[in-house]
Amino acid sequence: MxxxxxxxxxxxxxxxxxxxxxxxxxxxxxxxxxxxxxxxxxxxxxxxxxxxxxxxxxxxxxxxxxxxxxxxxxxxxxxxxxxxxxxxxxxxxxxxxxxxxxxxxxxxxxxxxxxxxxxxxxxxxxxxxxxxxxxxxxxxxxxxxxxxxxxxxxxxxxxxxxxxxxxxxxxxxxxxxxxxxxxxxxxxxxxxxxxxxxxxxxxxxxxxxxxxxxxxxxxxFSAWSTPPLPQTLAGLTIAVARDAAFSFIYPANLELLQTLGAQLQFFSPLADEAVPASADALYLPGGYPELHAGLLNQATHSALSIRAMAAAGKPILAECGGLLYLLEHLSTADGRTHAMLGLLPGEAVMQSRLAALGMQQLDTPMGRLRGHCFHYSRISTPLQARWQASHPLRGTRGEAVYQHGSITASYMHGYWPSNPELIAAIFHGRTF
CATH class of the missing domain: 3.40.50.300 (P-loop containing nucleotide triphosphate hydrolases)
Known part of the structure; x- marks a missing residue:
């Protein structure tokens, strides 16, 4: 011990x-x-x-x-x-x-x-x-x-x-x-x-x-022993956006992907880097796209490569800021509206007050994913939620989870080790 x-x-x-x-x-x-x-x-x-x-x-x-x-x-x-x-x-x-x-x-x-x-x-x-x-x-x-x-x-x-x-x-x-x-x-x-x-x-x-x-x-400190996780992502290369606009990443989430057998490659949309050509799937984490919306609007190489992934049906998982980047438009706190990727119908508007904060749980046919939300924006979209998260204590309605083509997107930040099977299925492009 x-x-x-x-x-x-x-x-x-x-x-x-x-x-x-x-x-x-x-x-x-x-x-x-x-x-x-x-x-x-x-x-x-x-x-x-x-x-x-x-x-x-x-x-x-x-x-x-x-x-x-x-x-x-x-x-x-x-x-x-x-x-x-x-x-x-x-x-x-x-x-x-x-x-x-x-x-x-x-x-x-x-x-x-x-x-x-x-x-x-x-x-x-x-x-x-x-x-x-x-x-x-x-x-x-x-x-x-x-x-x-x-x-x-x-x-x-x-x-x-x-x-x-x-x-x-x-x-x-x-x-x-x-x-x-x-x-x-x-x-x-x-x-x-x-x-x-x-x-x-x-x-x-x-x-x-x-x-x-x-x-x-x-x-x-003592710990329970647990069996090793199966290599359900072996052979998959997952691209991860990582820079000042997309930085809300739990180390445990990335380590889970590697434990499941995935190879990770990082790129920067802010630097207008394309998604690595070898990528089989894409993760767009949360962060501050609202502070860099002008630069993201001009990052044409990144935009083209992400759109190409969606057109090819490659899985894309987006959380919070990543969700905003996938929408058609993002209106920032200074009142300006910026075109985003347009891969999800709808727009987001930044607010001066907190829109949502708290723990979230998402119950799916593959079990429960635990996580949280924290954002100052609101979105309007014609998309219907594929799943709906809830607050774990109050049981009240939480964040929507959208599936559109090969895209899974939500304001919810998931703690992926709480449901490795679900995360592996999403990066394999399975729908439920």
Whole structure:
């Protein structure tokens, strides 16, 4: 049974600096010569990009529902056998969601470190810490970390308010040297922050000498053994669009395709690269086509090659941003309308407010696919949904899944290891 120091970094809610502190800690330990595996709780693409840059390793999702308890156990056990430290960034607040970061901590006996953004707060800091520690029995607070501390006097007030028995592990000031930019879906993509490594180094420097850099106690992780997956995609080459417009890709999804036997080839529509000629199928992931609609409109080589794939009946799977790219038109936030590929009838319009957010489950004749949605656009199309996802807790109507010719497209981002058989069937071009 492998063992490794592990820590879940959480907060009272979003916006407290979990990603900054997790990234700083990962970079600090990496600089010290340790192998650090970072995980992200819940569905997220943007935080993992920053955390991957900080740690130097791919960042995987841990979620008791979307990933599943057994798969979470396998991921943790595999990491514990290979690295020197496991860091897990929580989602939203410690107790938010069903399941929550607290549920994950309790299931795997993980110590918890809350990061609390303290600007405009003094003694209430102590009440927050006390509540996080005692709201649910069994939660183990390793200590507490204060973010955006304003002055020496402010720091003194916070420390005096700390409940007895809870260690103070350090603090960061509100320094813009390591701040991370945001936009409508969350953080900026790591590749768009020109000085990201400089910011990560500055954040790691700020941790020097703090108690939080001490390794937490080692934990043992055990995993259920599972039979190997069949090579249902052996002999298939799958092209994957990957650039600043199409970047919302779970590493676990690509690894699943490779485990099933597929060969992957990457190309960039933004660079007007054609789909590789050897491709038997195409994956258009989510991302930010709305920020690059003008360039995509001018990417004629990419457009012609994708249209040729559709005309040849080769399978195309598109998620969220990939769906928008397949439509006839995309209207962006500045009011401009751009022609897209025109492979699906209809258009999309960007909105200033969130259109949909939450976990999704898709029940098909080949079983259930788990995933989520998060988008600011709305589409209008004459297409009828082939399938309809639903919310796993409320049972309410979720995202539509369209099948049009060889195309399968939806706003839903699937976590493909939850149903390898279905994903293999889609890339083989089977209809249901």
């Amino acid at each position: 492998p063992s490794c120091p592990a820590l879940l970094i959480t907060a009272p809610g979003s916006g407290h600096g979990k990603t900054t502190v997790t990234a700083a800690l990962a970079r600090w330990h990496r600089r010290a010569g340790r192998k650090v595996q970072v995980f992200k709780t819940g569905p997220d693409y943007l935080d993992p990009m920053v955390l991957e840059r900080a740690s130097g390793r791919p960042v995987y999702s841990l979620d008791l529902w979307m990933v599943g308890e057994e798969a979470c156990a396998r991921l943790l056990a595999a990491a514990a056998a290979e690295v020197d430290l496991i860091l897990i960034e929580g989602v939203m607040g410690l107790y938010d969601g069903q399941p929550s970061s607290a549920d994950l901590a309790l299931r795997f006996n993980l110590p918890v470190l809350p990061v609390i953004q303290c600007r405009g707060m003094a003694q209430t800091f102590g009440a927050l810490v006390y509540g996080l520690a005692h709201y649910r029995p069994g939660i183990q607070l390793l200590g507490v970390f204060a973010n955006r501390v304003g002055s020496a006097n402010h720091l003194d007030m916070l420390q005096q308010a700390l409940p007895a028995g809870i260690p103070w592990l350090g603090h960061l000031c509100g320094d813009t040297a390591y701040a991370l930019g945001e936009r409508h879906l969350g953080l900026q993509q790591a590749g768009e922050i020109d000085d990201l490594d400089t910011r990560l180094e500055a954040a790691a420097d700020a941790l020097e000498g703090l108690a939080m850099t001490t390794l937490p106690p080692p934990l043992s």
